[in-house]
Structure formats: structure tokens, C-alpha cells
Amino acid sequence: MSDEKKTAAYICKGCGLGDRLDCTELTTIAEKEGKAEIVREHEFLCNADGVAMIQKDIDEGANRIIINACSRRAKTEAFNFENVAMTRANLREGVIWSQPDTDDARETTQEMAADYVRMACAEIKFMSIPEENPEHGSNKRLLVVGGGISGMTSAIEAARAGYEVILVEKTGTLGGMAAQLYKRVPDHEDYADPQDTGVPEMIAEIGADGLITVKLDSTITRTSGAPGQFSVDITKESGVTETENVGAIIQASGFTNYDANNLPHLGYGKSPDVVDQAGLEALARAADGGAIKRPSDGKEVTSVAFIQCAGQRSSKKGELSYCSGHCCNTSIKQAMYFKDANPDVDATIIYTDLRTPGNGEDFYRSAQKKRVIFTKGEVSEVTTSGDELEVKFNDLILNEDTAMNADLVVLATGQVPNSGVNIEAATPVSVDEVEAAAEADESRINTEVDTGTVQEVSVLNLTYRQGKDLPHLRHGFSDSHFICFPYETRRTGIYTTGPVRRPMDIAQAKEDATGAALKAIQAIENSSLGRAAHPRSGDLSYPDFRKENCTQCKRCTVECPFGAIDETEDGYPLFNESRCRRCGTCMGACPVRIISFANYSVDTVGAQLKAVDMPDEFDEKPRMLVLACENDAYPAIDMAGMNGKRYSPYVRIVPVRCLGSVNTIWISDAMNSGYDMVMLMGCKHGDDYQCHFVKGSELANIRMSKIGDTLQTLNLEPERVVDYEVAITDIDRIPQLINDAAEIIENIGMNPFKGF
Amino acid sequence: MRDKNAETMQKYHNDFLREVEANVEEGDWVHMCMQCGVCAGSCPLGDAWEHSPQKIFMMIRAGKREEVLTSDSMWMCTSCYNCIVRCPRELPITHIMHGLANYAHRLGIAPKMNPTRRFAKLFWNNIVKTGRVNELKLSISLYFMDGFTNGVKTSLEMTGMGLGMLKTGRLDAMGLLRSHGIKDKSGLHKALKKAREIEDARKGLS
Ligand code: SF4
Ligand code: SF4
Ligand code: SF4
Ligand code: SF4
Numbered sequence: 001m002s003d004e005k006k007t008a009a010y011i012c013k014g015c016g017l018g019d020r021l022d023c024t025e026l027t028t029i030a031e032k033e034g035k036a037e038i039v040r041e042h043e044f045l046c047n048a049d050g051v052a053m054i055q056k057d058i059d060e061g062a063n064r065i066i067i068n069a070c071s072r073r074a075k076t077e078a079f080n081f082e083n084v085a086m087t088r089a090n091l092r093e094g095v096i097w098s099q100p101d102t103d104d105a106r107e108t109t110q111e112m113a114a115d116y117v118r119m120a121c122a123e124i125k126f127m128s129i130p131e132e133n134p135e136h137g138s139n140k141r142l143l144v145v146g147g148g149i150s151g152m153t154s155a156i157e158a159a160r161a162g163y164e165v166i167l168v169e170k171t172g173t174l175g176g177m178a179a180q181l182y183k184r185v186p187d188h189e190d191y192a193d194p195q196d197t198g199v200p201e202m203i204a205e206i207g208a209d210g211l212i213t214v215k216l217d218s219t220i221t222r223t224s225g226a227p228g229q230f231s232v233d234i235t236k237e238s239g240v241t242e243t244e245n246v247g248a249i250i251q252a253s254g255f256t257n258y259d260a261n262n263l264p265h266l267g268y269g270k271s272p273d274v275v276d277q278a279g280l281e282a283l284a285r286a287a288d289g290g291a292i293k294r295p296s297d298g299k300e301v302t303s304v305a306f307i308q309c310a311g312q313r314s315s316k317k318g319e320l321s322y323c324s325g326h327c328c329n330t331s332i333k334q335a336m337y338f339k340d341a342n343p344d345v346d347a348t349i350i351y352t353d354l355r356t357p358g359n360g361e362d363f364y365r366s367a368q369k370k371r372v373i374f375t376k377g378e379v380s381e382v383t384t385s386g387d388e389l390e391v392k393f394n395d396l397i398l399n400e401d402t403a404m405n406a407d408l409v410v411l412a413t414g415q416v417p418n419s420g421v422n423i424e425a426a427t428p429v430s431v432d433e434v435e436a437a438a439e440a441d442e443s444r445i446n447t448e449v450d451t452g453t454v455q456e457v458s459v460l461n462l463t464y465r466q467g468k469d470l471p472h473l474r475h476g477f478s479d480s481h482f483i484c485f486p487y488e489t490r491r492t493g494i495y496t497t498g499p500v501r502r503p504m505d506i507a508q509a510k511e512d513a514t515g516a517a518l519k520a521i522q523a524i525e526n527s528s529l530g531r532a533a534h535p536r537s538g539d540l541s542y543p544d545f546r547k548e549n550c551t552q553c554k555r556c557t558v559e560c561p562f563g564a565i566d567e568t569e570d571g572y573p574l575f576n577e578s579r580c581r582r583c584g585t586c587m588g589a590c591p592v593r594i595i596s597f598a599n600y601s602v603d604t605v606g607a608q609l610k611a612v613d614m615p616d617e618f619d620e621k622p623r624m625l626v627l628a629c630e631n632d633a634y635p636a637i638d639m640a641g642m643n644g645k646r647y648s649p650y651v652r653i654v655p656v657r658c659l660g661s662v663n664t665i666w667i668s669d670a671m672n673s674g675y676d677m678v679m680l681m682g683c684k685h686g687d688d689y690q691c692h693f694v695k696g697s698e699l700a701n702i703r704m705s706k707i708g709d710t711l712q713t714l715n716l717e718p719e720r721v722v723d724y725e726v727a728i729t730d731i732d733r734i735p736q737l738i739n740d741a742a743e744i745i746e747n748i749g750m751n752p753f754k755g756f
Numbered sequence: 757m758r759d760k761n762a763e764t765m766q767k768y769h770n771d772f773l774r775e776v777e778a779n780v781e782e783g784d785w786v787h788m789c790m791q792c793g794v795c796a797g798s799c800p801l802g803d804a805w806e807h808s809p810q811k812i813f814m815m816i817r818a819g820k821r822e823e824v825l826t827s828d829s830m831w832m833c834t835s836c837y838n839c840i841v842r843c844p845r846e847l848p849i850t851h852i853m854h855g856l857a858n859y860a861h862r863l864g865i866a867p868k869m870n871p872t873r874r875f876a877k878l879f880w881n882n883i884v885k886t887g888r889v890n891e892l893k894l895s896i897s898l899y900f901m902d903g904f905t906n907g908v909k910t911s912l913e914m915t916g917m918g919l920g921m922l923k924t925g926r927l928d929a930m931g932l933l934r935s936h937g938i939k940d941k942s943g944l945h946k947a948l949k950k951a952r953e954i955e956d957a958r959k960g961l962s
Contacts, residue, residue, distance in 0.1 A: 303766075303769055305768075344770075346766075346770050348768045348769070364790070365788070365790075368788050368790070369788070371770060371773070371787050373768055373769075373770065373817050374790070374791070375768060375814070375817065375818070376791055395814070395818065397810065397811060397814040398811060398814055398818060402768075402818070403767070404766075404767045404768040404769070405766070405767075
């Protein structure tokens with residue numbers, strides 16, 4: 001392959017393109033303005049003949065390919081060529097399908113198509129061919145941190161798939177919380193009785209598996225490196241440290257029981273006969289199927305009351321605001337401990353909402369059959385009277401304040417994640433944010449610090465510049481988008497599983513841990529090929545920066561959502577390409593614009609937006625630029641076209657990897673080029689973010705809030721730059737937003753910089 | 757007989773529930789109620805009575821013996837079967853309602869003046885006499901249930917319907933004088949006596 005650039009442009013006439021567009025004019029544009037060496041029209045470019053035609057040109061030296069046909073999201077198998085840089089002008093979804101097929105519309109439709117051809121030709125000039133990251137590592141071993149149900153399951157599953165595993169557990173035995181249980185909630189038909197935990201069997205399987213190495217009484221005292229090449233210090237209680245190399249890490253550090261000492265009104269700490277669920281498991285293990293005795297005087301319990309949601313689903317300070325998900329089933333199971341040993345024991349469960357996910361409904365029914373009493377009520381207080389406890393509550397069905405006596409009271413408290421130190425409590429997420437906060441004299445940072453759940457001890461001790469542990473999302477649970485990308489944390493190659501991710505029970509943890517193991521394997525395999533992990537799985541491009549121009553502003557190192565960039569001793573950013581997700585947020589952040597990818601850069605987008613043919617002020621043809629996130633916004637726009645939704649022909653749409661990659665220079669370039677409006681369309685940000693790169697759209701939003709001032713100093717209306725949160729389902733809303741923009745322009749007038 | 761009426765019940769323990777399970781027809785189902793409230797929302801008489809089936813079942817679990825057994829709610833059940841059809845836990849609600857009513861009646865603590873209870877008594881006494889219902893006698897005793905003046909008033913109001921029933925042969929005009937009883941009346945009485953003995957023994961009543 002030669003380094004010589006040879007550009008070939010192809011114009012498809014299929015799918016109605018030939019009828020609706022003047023393809024001869026498009027060919028001329030590609031030749032004359034786009035300076036493509038080869039320009040060919042084809043009746044159906046995506047068919048075997050069309051693809052063969054392109055391949056033949058490639059074989060003969062073409063290495064910059066422009067497909068002027070359908071959206072880049074369509075026909076990806078057909079237009080899939082090796083060792084070339086390729087771009088695609090979206091003439092089908094983006095032009096003929098979004099514009100009416102009328103004589104009136106013909107002119108503006110053709111203008112749109114012509115501009116997209118110009119833009120593609122301009123973009124390709126700045127693209128080079130991505131090659132695999134030379135810094136990649138190929139270690140295929142997996143480190144699992146935590147030997148509870150989740151960690152053991154991940155280890156077993158990864159070993160079954162043929163991967164070597166190091167399983168590190170901080171205590172002296174495997175099994176974690178589940179090993180402390182007398183029995184577990186059933187996981188098989190007929191979901192009627194508590195069953196054995198299965199922990200000894202799992203420990204035996206791990207012991208017998210030659211691929212799994214267990215390290216007990218050990219913690220992780222240092223983690224550095226990147227996927228495929230992590231280096232980890234594992235330190236024994238005795239102080240002896242070994243260094244191991246692994247390809248990916250699963251953090252299954254589990255949970256701690258919520259401290260029931262925070263609930264004195266429920267009698268905890270006041271009477272030994274008020275226990276939490278863990279306390280009851282200990283009593284049940286001591287009884288081992290016999291009568292459970294109460295702690296105070298060893299009397300056999302004849303009546304027991306369970307209080308659900310103790311210190312949970314609460315708005316009180318110091319209590320948990322969330323539902324821990326397992327505790328209703330757990331109390332049902334514990335009530336059965338009593339009923340199974342002696343049906344004459346009275347077991348009452350006081351709940352506000354009984355939540356029995358999974359097959360818990362059958363389990364609940366089984367408990368009713370065993371005559372466990374369920375009562376919907378809100379407990380206000382537990383008091384001691386003589387040697388009996390009195391539970392005061394409001395019966396929500398009978399609507400009255402009442403009370404019952406019991407020998408023993410069990411509090412269903414929740415799970416607090418062992419997610420390590422909250423690094424974002426100490427580190428800001430954006431440089432601009434710090435400045436903005438200083439200006440506004442109010443801190444937008446650290447609003448999410450939940451003091452009740454912050455932990456002091458680091459789990460991974462990462463050497464990453466952004467902090468020792470994985471970023472948290474809410475309530476101290478590690479940030480791992482639980483719907484779109486479960487297990488994935490904001491540290492590439494490191495996955496969380498089990499209750500450190502969200503509250504869960506044994507059955508859920510096992511399923512979760514299996515998923516995490518698969519994700520870790522995927523990362524290991526991708527990194528050994530020098531490619532990106534999710535969500536741009538397989539992408540070969542990686543960020544490159546021109547060190548000589550760097551001002552050491554630290555924007556990239558602070559703002560990378562994935563902590564991929566460390567710092568050298570002399571203060572320069574140090575890119576860890578294997579940790580990078582290729583979002584381009586660093587590229588958007590850099591004020592001197594020196595970060596780029598082989599096929600995506602400040603220039604590739606800048607050239608596109610400057611390539612459009614800008615009508616002058618009196619043409620009454622405004623131009624709107626949309627920078628659309630390629631994950632959700634761009635597909636939504638495509639789908640709008642597919643569904644025949646019409647939008648203004650004055651818009652020009654450029655896909656971007658993530659709004660985080662939008663460099664503000666593009667906005668000023670657009671304004672200087674004469675666009676009347678710039679619209680950013682990206683995913684929802686904030687706590688329930690949908691941004692595929694977590695912080696990208698949020699950072700874009702922060703940057704755009706600063707742009708307003710700049711516009712004003714240029715005497716431009718701040719309305720000219722807008723930032724919309726859109727979802728992939730917004731196929732009606734996005735065309736509306738585009739059409740509304742045309743109206744806004746009518747109100748504020750055309751961009752006065754046109755033609756300068 | 758133990759004086760069950762005087763026993764005190766532990767709240768939210770199984771005491772009263774056990775009594776209901778042992779003595780009330782289909783009472784064994786009460787513990788399966790999951791308090792969803794579908795029965796309460798389905799009952800066409802929902803507004804007319806104090807405690808919906810849902811509440812009655814919760815009261816049983818809460819140990820509210822006195823309140824449950826003296827309630828007139830279960831006497832109001834019309835056996836429309838809406839609740840049975842809809843109950844997600846498939847409780848035979850209607851039967852439990854009648855079972856509770858019967859149990860309260862047998863214990864002598866059912867509400868004395870409840871009209872459905874009184875009608876039920878009239879009906880029973882009427883039918884067991886000959887083994888067949890005597891409509892005329894039953895209607896008259898029903899009309900005169902609340903005294904002579906009321907009885908005359910109601911009878912006059914119902915004249916039209918009475919005549920209609922006569923015409924269609926639904927009412928025997930000579931009913932006051934003769935009764936079409938069954939053949940083996942004493943056999944029926946014996947059978948009923950035996951049935952009551954068995955039931956009483958089971959429920960611990962005398
Ligand atoms: S699972 Fe049950 S006990 Fe636990 S918080 Fe939820 S509702 Fe309450
Ligand atoms: S599904 Fe899970 S999270 Fe949702 S309410 Fe039920 S237990 Fe809570
Ligand atoms: S592209 Fe994204 S993940 Fe990669 S270094 Fe830049 S900001 Fe970080
Ligand atoms: S953002 Fe750009 S200038 Fe700032 S440290 Fe990173 S590379 Fe250097």
C-alpha cells in the first residue's frame with residue numbers, strides 16, 4: 001500500500017436517486033470541486049457489480065473512498081473495504097427521503113445533495129487510514145476482585161470459556177455474604193422452600209479448576225496499565241506483595257450491610273432481640289433447623305415480626321433512598337425458617353409494598369400457605385415492655401394505629417455498595433466547570449456525594465490520574481449504565497458486577513457476573529487486536545496529539561470520561577490508547593486543537609462545514625448546521641427520512657462521534673462561514689444520562705454555555721447556537737426542531753457574517 | 757362449651773385465624789389473601805357495607821375477633837360472585853362470607869336486627885318444616901317481620917306482584933291452609949339433626 005492519496009468517488013443512482021437528483025451535476029462537483037481522481041456513477045452501487053467495481057479501483061490503488069448513496073448506517077456489509085479511508089454522503093435518507101418529490105422542491109433538494117457531495121470530498125482530504133494501535137497488549141488473563149457469589153461466578157464462567165483467572169479475596173475464605181446465610185431464596189421449581197446456598201459446591205469447583213488461581217487474605221494495592229496490559233500488585237495480609245499481569249479486571253467487591261445502629265427508633269442496639277437480616281441468619285445457623293432462640297435469654301422464639309424497608313426507600317438523612325431489591329424475599333425466607341421448624345410460631349411480615357421479583361411471587365404464596373402473616377403497615381417504633389418487644393405501626397389496610405408484641409424483631413435493612421473511594425468528590429469533571437463554578441460562586445460539582453455511603457478504602461488503587469477507584473454514579477454504586485451497557489464502567493477493561501453495581505440477590509448476581517465475564521473477554525480479545533472496546537467495538541483509530549504544541553492546559557486529562565489520559569512527569573498528557581473509547585471528548589476539549597484520530601479530526605469536520613455552498617444574505621435561503629451524535633441523534637434523523645418525515649432543505653447535517661468531540665472552533669467556523677444557526681443534537685445528560693460516552697453530551701453542554709458569551713461579544717444572538725438532548729425515538733421531534741430553527745432565523749434575521 | 761366469645765386474641769398472631777380456619781366454611785383460605793383489594797373494588801355492594809372482604813380478611817389476621825363476628829358486612833353479601841371470579845389468589849370469597857355469617861350466628865353474636873339474617877332464619881324455619889318452601893307463608897312472615905302495621909302496608913304494596921304470581925301458578929292461593937311437603941318429612945328432620953350434630957362437634961359448639 002502506498003502513502004499516495006488516491007480518491008475515488010461513487011455516485012449511486014439506485015433507490016430513486018437517479019430520478020430525483022441530477023447525478024451528472026453531482027459527478028461534475030466531485031470531479032471539479034472535490035478533485036476526486038476517479039468518479040463513477042452506478043445504477044445500484046450496493047449490488048455485487050457495484051461493489052466489485054469499487055474493489056477493482058481499490059486494487060488498482062484507490063485508497064480514499066467516497067460513497068455518495070445511502071446513509072452510512074445502511075449497507076454496511078456491502079461497503080466494507082479493507083485498508084482504505086472511507087466516507088459516505090447521505091443522499092438517500094438525508095436528502096431524497098426527507099424532501100418532498102415535487103417540482104417546487106427539486107432545486108433545494110439538488111442543492112442539498114450537491115452540498116453533501118462537496119462535504120464528503122472535503123472530509124476525505126483530511127482522512128488517513130486507521131491502523132491498529134501499536135501500544136496494545138495481549139495478556140488474556142482475567143483478574144476477579146472479590147470472592148463472593150458474583151466474583152466466584154465470574155471466575156467459573158471465564159474459566160469455562162477457557163480463560164485463566166486470578167481470583168482475589170480479602171478475607172480468608174471464599175463465599176462472601178452468601179456463605180453467612182443459613183439458606184438462600186430458591187432458584188428452581190417450585191420456588192416453595194429455602195434451599196442450600198450452593199457456596200461449598202462453587203468453592204469446590206473453583207478449587208478443582210486448573211485455570212483459576214485463588215489468592216485469599218489479599219487485596220489490590222496497585223493497578224496500572226490498560227486492557228491487555230494491566231499490572232496489578234496483590235498484597236497479602238502478611239504484607240507480601242506479588243505483581244501480576246492481566247488483560248482485564250472484574251470488580252466484584254459486593255456490599256456491606258447497612259448499619260442498623262442508625263435505626264435506634266426501631267429498637268436496634270436497645271434490645272438484643274432486635275436483629276438485622278444478617279443477625280437472623282446467624283441465629284438460624286446456630287439453630288440449624290431447630291427452634292430459633294432469641295439472643296437476650298435464649299428463649300425459643302414463639303413470635304417474630306419482620307420490618308421491611310428498615311432504613312430504606314427513605315428520605316431521611318443517613319438512610320438509604322433506594323430499594324435493595326432482595327430483602328422482601330429474604331424476609332419471606334427467614335419467616336419460613338421459623339414456620340418450617342415449628343408451624344405454631346407466629347411470623348408476621350410488616351411491609352408497605354411487597355416486592356418479590358423473579359419467581360418470588362411463588363415463594364410469597366408458599367409463605368402464605370405456611371401461614372406467615374403479611375400485613376401492610378408502616379412501623380413507627382419498636383419498644384421494649386418487660387421481656388417482650390412491642391412493634392407500633394399504622395395498619396395501612398385497616399387504616400389505624402396499632403401495635404403487636406413479638407419475642408424477636410428482624411429489620412430488613414439494605415445493601416451499601418463496596419465501591420471504594422468516591423473520586424469525583426475530590427476531582428472535578430471538567431475544567432470549564434471549575435471556572436464556571438468559581439464565576440457563579442456556587443458549586444455545580446459534587447452535588448451527588450451521598451455521605452451515608454461513601455467509603456474510605458480503595459478497592460483497586462488505580463494509578464490513573466483521575467483517581468484510585470471507579471467513578472460512582474448514584475448512592476455510591478459504581479457508574480455502569482444499567483440498561484444500555486451493564487457492567488461497563490468508566491474505566492475500559494474494568495467491569496463491575498454484583499451489588500457493587502446495583503442492589504441485587506444471589507440469582508441476579510449470578511446472571512450479572514456471567515455477563516461481566518463475557519464483557520471482560522470481549523475487551524481482552526479486542527485489545528489483543530489493537531482495537532477499541534465498546535461502544536466503538538473494532539474501531540482501529542486512536543487519539544494522537546502533537547506534543548510540541550501542547551499548552552499543558554490539562555483539559556484532556558481532566559475531561560476524558562474514561563480516565564484514559566494520565567500525565568507525564570513533565571506535565572504533558574500521556575495517552576493510554578488501549579483505555580480509550582474513541583469518543584473524541586479530548587479532541588473537543590483541546591483549545592489548541594492538537595488531538596486527532598486518523599479518520600476523525602478537527603479538520604475532517606471543519607472542512608465539511610466550510611465546504612457547503614453558502615447562499616448570500618439576499619437569497620433567502622438560510623443554512624442550519626446540525627452536529628448530530630452518531631449514536632442516537634443521527635440514526636433518529638435517518639429514521640425520520642425512512643418514515644417520510646419532511647424537514648427543511650436548508651439544513652446540513654454532520655455526524656459526530658459524540659457531542660463531547662465538538663470543538664468550539666467548529667462553532668466559530670460555522671458562524672464565520674455564514675450559517676445562520678448551529679444545532680447540537682446529542683444524548684440526554686445528567687444522572688440518568690444516555691450518552692454513550694457518559695460525560696460527552698454533558699461536557700458539550702457546559703462548553704456551549706460558554707459559547708453564548710463569545711457570540712454576544714461578536715454581536716451575534718445567543719439563539720444561533722442551540723444544544724438539544726434527543727433520543728433515538730425522536731423521529732417526529734427532530735424534524736420539528738429543524739423546522740423550528742428556520743422560524744427562529746426568520747425572527748432574528750440572517751447571519752450578518754455571510755459573505756465575509 | 758368453652759366461651760370463645762370471652763377469649764382475647766393476640767394481635768397479628770395466628771389465634772383468630774386458626775379459629776376461623778377450624779370453624780368457618782372455607783375459612784382455610786383466609787391466609788392466602790394477598791390484600792390486593794380487587795374484591796373490594798369488584799363488589800357491587802362495596803359502598804353499602806362497612807368492611808370489604810379484603811378488610812374482613814385483614815381483620816381476621818389482625819385478631820379482631822369481636823369486630824369481625826359482630827360485623828354485618830358478610831350478611832350483606834348477595835352472592836353475586838364478582839369477587840370470586842376476579843380474585844387473583846382464587847379465594848372462594850363468597851363462601852367465606854357466608855361461612856363467617858353462619859359462624860357468628862351460631863355463636864349468638866351476629867347482629868340481631870340485620871334483615872338478611874332475619875330473612876335467612878324465616879326461610880330456614882319455613883323450609884325445614886315440610887321439606888318444601890311455602891311461598892305464601894314465607895312472604896307473609898317476611899312482610900310482618902317488623903310488626904303488624906308494617907306488614908299490612910307491605911302486603912298492600914305487594915298485591916300486584918302477588919296476583920301476578922297467582923296467575924302464573926308461582927303462588928298457591930291455599931298456601932295458608934295446605935302445604936305440599938315432601939314424603940319422608942321425619943327422615944329429613946333426622947338427617948338435618950345428624951348433620952347439625954356433626955357440624956357442632958367439628959366446630960366445638962353445643
Ligand atoms: S425489597 Fe422489600 S423490604 Fe427491601 S426495600 Fe424493597 S420493599 Fe422494602
Ligand atoms: S423491579 Fe427491582 S428495582 Fe424495581 S421495584 Fe422491583 S425490586 Fe425495586
Ligand atoms: S477519545 Fe475519549 S476516551 Fe479516548 S482519550 Fe479522548 S476523551 Fe478519552
Ligand atoms: S487539551 Fe490539548 S493543550 Fe490541553 S493538555 Fe490536552 S493536548 Fe495539551
